[in-house]
Amino acid sequence: MAKPDDRSNNAERIQNTIENTVKKVQNTEDYLDEHASEISSTEINQLERKNEKREQAITSLKDEYQDEV
Numbered sequence: 001m002a003k004p005d006d007r008s009n010n011a012e013r014i015q016n017t018i019e020n021t022v023k024k025v026q027n028t029e030d031y032l033d034e035h036a037s038e039i040s041s042t043e044i045n046q047l048e049r050k051n052e053k054r055e056q057a058i059t060s061l062k063d064e065y066q067d068e069v
Contacts, residue, residue: 011068018061025054 028051036044 011065014061014065014068018058018065021054021058021061025051025058028054 028047032044032047
């Protein structure tokens with residue numbers, strides 16, 4: 001039997017996801033600031049693209065959060 005769909009804490013979970021994703025963006029930016037001269041341009045580009053996707057996800061999550069509250 002399937003578990004019932006409990007969405008009572010959706011807003012809280014979304015907010016936690018937003019906060020964690022913001023931290024990942026900041027950690028990546030800090031890493032690039034400190035180590036850009038030591039890593040390849042390919043890796044730098046990959047990390048920058050990943051952060052762009054994270055920023056898009058944050059925007060979507062903020063919209064979803066507004067829908068929940």
